[in-house]
Amino acid sequence: MHIYKPFYKKLWPLLILLITLGCMQGCKPSGALRQLSLRALPDTSFTVRNNADTLTSIPVWRNYFRDALLIRLIDTALINNPDYQIALRQIDIARAQLQMRRAALLPTVNGIVSGGIDKYGDYTMNGVGNFDTNLSPNIKSDQRIPNPTPDLFVGFRSSWEIDVWGRLKAQRNAVASQLLATEQGVRFTKTQVVAMVAELYYTLQAIDDELQIVDKNLALQKQALDIVKVQKDAGRATELAVQQFAAQIHNTNAIKIQLQQELIAAENLLNQTLGRYPKRIDRTQSFINMPTPLLPVVASLKDMLLQRPDVQQASLQLAAANFDIKAAQAAFYPAISLTPYLAFNAFNLATWFRPGSLAYGGLAGLTAPIFQQRQLKTNLAIQDNVRQQQHWVYQQKLLHSFSEFATQWHNYNHQEQILQQKQQEVAALTAAVTTAKELYAAGFANYLEVITTQKGALEAELQLITAKKNWMLSSVHLYQSLGGGWQ
16 A cells, blocks of 8 residues: 555645645734724712612512512413513523533534445556455455455544634633523513513503592582482573583593493403403502502612613623624634544454454644635624624613613602692592582582583592502603613
């Protein structure tokens, strides 16, 4: 077999030249990347009110909401809500992807069993070489090469890329950052589910109170209609007055029907959020007297907003993009790999598993990208644009988080002020209804004044419930804007 050595020796200079050119071209710097900077959040402090009930940190949702029925509904949603369960599966997928990237850093080992046969021609190098070998007095009979020649192989073959430039490690770190980002995304989905359940629960309670107010006013209006009918029979009122009071009752009935439809829609939507089919939902009575959740004093808004799940998710996605950049840069450098093997290899079945058939070897290879420069540079440009994109996504999240919190903070305080004004309005109009009835009975007021006063009182009571609902919802939105709900 010595006849091949001079031929291979002639290839070494060409091989070395190709590897050198590949290294020179493949390791060529790709140019500096654009530096990016973030606009930091302002370090601002806010205070809701100074009292003993105010908390100093974001509480877990079980402690934030103080209604046992609401807590039970949130527990149900976190078990059955499809959106949240879908998000949880994303974590499992991301963990599996991380395991794959970690495995890429380790050698691969494959078990191989193969068999083949070759018939060499009399005028081929292998045919002549095997014939010459069989004539040698130095080989035993079981070492003679048959023609056709079997090739039997059973053993292990391994491959290992040595991560000299950190490409595989950067890819692993990118996937690890994506896993952490996915976990933060699941937390953000959880905050949305918790907030949605609380909003719909408070909406149902508000509609319950509105229906009670409508029923109470219907009873008063029917009583007033009966009085007007009696006065008409006595000649003290006209048919027009009777018709006006009757029309007022029809209008109130229409309001009641509309509220009943809103109640059905809200209850069905809440059941959907809970991951179940429509059914009645138990809820606490007397919504108007329900206390709002305890709100925290924000000592450092910057620190709290940076812990929001969506902000954390964007930050980790930016970190993953930076690791992808490192992997794309490392791809310009030559890859070094080792491919060892250990096996029983023979051309005779009878000698296949003899100790003398044990063979082993290895090959070290250096693969340099020579003609893939356009592809590598394009990939680097793509990853750089992804990095810039994630940079602006993170900046967007910072701006949105601060803006959302500031809006909800002022909204909470303003809704509390609106509620106080509405309470005073209802008290004044309730007294006015009593006064109007007394004046009408004494003949000092006409029926239109009574109707107008009753209508105004009904609208004010309904608006009071709406104001209470808006205040409760603003407390939920404020809690969510601080990143609360996933704990």
